[in-house]
Amino acid sequence: MDKMDSEKRISPAVINRLPRYYRYLGDLLESDITRISSKELSAKMNITASQIRQDLNNFGGFGQQGYGYNVEYLHNEIKKILGLDRLYNMIVVGGGNIGQALVNYTNFEKRGFVIKAVFDTNPRLIGMTIRGVEVYDVDQMEQYVKNNSVDVAILTLPRSKAVKVANDLAKWGVKGMWNFSHVDLQVPEDVLVENVHLTDSLMTLLYKINEMYCEESELHQLSNGLPIKPKVDLED
């Protein structure tokens, strides 16, 4: 009913900043701060006040002239914008290191991100439970996904398998993929993908380190690498 449904598209840059606003507002709330101006917040967050106001106004006027923003109200509004006022059913596909770590990460649950099942191919894992979450054979995944509404699939499997799995999951009705596999997925455009390419992120850091400690590099060409027995997870 607001302005003909064509509510102008929010830019990705803004959306990516929302969780950070949410975090800072949560912190303020814990410090019993009830109001804050864009200027004060900008100082804390190291961004311009202008950007804060413009970002927030994409979603509505939450502030008041002469007063600023009410912390609790704004925090709650962003919570709603991000959809954090609901529960989400998730599954983990790939029960390796990263998959297990995510299942064990209890804060997800506190936020409403509920991991319902883990799927793997490794017979030694199948049948086990991780923090109460059962590990199933991937063969059972189709049935599971079709019978249970799955909002998010967390993909922590080798890249060689990730593309096919993602496609299947999309076909079976999973709405979003949180992709830790080191590969670009090809899924229907109504399936949302958020990539967490850890290796890419680390490489970016290394680039910057090299740029700063420029060329002459005290970095250890000669560092003695440890020979250690391998174990598969997110291969490559």
Next chain:
Amino acid sequence: MDKMDSEKRISPAVINRLPRYYRYLGDLLESDITRISSKELSAKMNITASQIRQDLNNFGGFGQQGYGYNVEYLHNEIKKILGLDRLYNMIVVGGGNIGQALVNYTNFEKRGFVIKAVFDTNPRLIGMTIRGVEVYDVDQMEQYVKNNSVDVAILTLPRSKAVKVANDLAKWGVKGMWNFSHVDLQVPEDVLVENVHLTDSLMTLLYKINEMYCEESELHQLSNGLPIKPKVDLED
């Protein structure tokens, strides 16, 4: 010697794309493809050929008119640009779920990212080894860092402790921080920080899911959350 050292600054957007180029070129190499044009590559990567050429030309003219780019050569050049032709000494601070998962992730080692030690406060962890890497008491960290050149500290500890630890590490000479703690670090500007805020990333995905399956939400307001015993890692 090249153009007076004031080699124009490379934009962050470009740097963030480099690992992806590197990955695609590696794949091509494995497929025994020896040359590729920006046009072909753009089709594979789903970006414009123009962007590819412009990105690469930030670092030099790697291609040849009428021929394209030599895959092996370009792959190797990007490797050098990213600094992947060296070894890096890393430590993990925080031996919880994520920290352990990263130590167990063998591909890091293959790429030259060598995790030399883990530090934690938990007496049950201290003294153990994870894939051959020893877990030390954080009290020993200062000495270790001062005696061993540490390129990157991987921070996987509760946010309450992360800020202080990061500051200390910076003071003791760690060059870069790969930060998994859900907090913004405040370190001297000559210390590089790359954040991996998993929760933020997931929230972004949830926003998009909500936006697509708009408002009316088939998402489960009523989903039955499991009550499961907690275990600390990256607390909030």
Next chain:
DNA sequence: TTATTGTTGACAATAAAATAACAGGAGTGC
């Protein structure tokens, strides 16, 4: 050789994002 095609690197045009400027409503103090 010589013509034709393919492809880069440079640069111009466009789009997106960030910052700054400002008009005016809401609080505050007297």
Next chain:
DNA sequence: GCACTCCTGTTATTTTATTGTCAACAATAA
């Protein structure tokens, strides 16, 4: 209630990023 300050929401400007175009040159075919 009135003057005055604070601070938002919005519009304008600047900066940054992406895309489009083309001359020059290499590769290939005639």
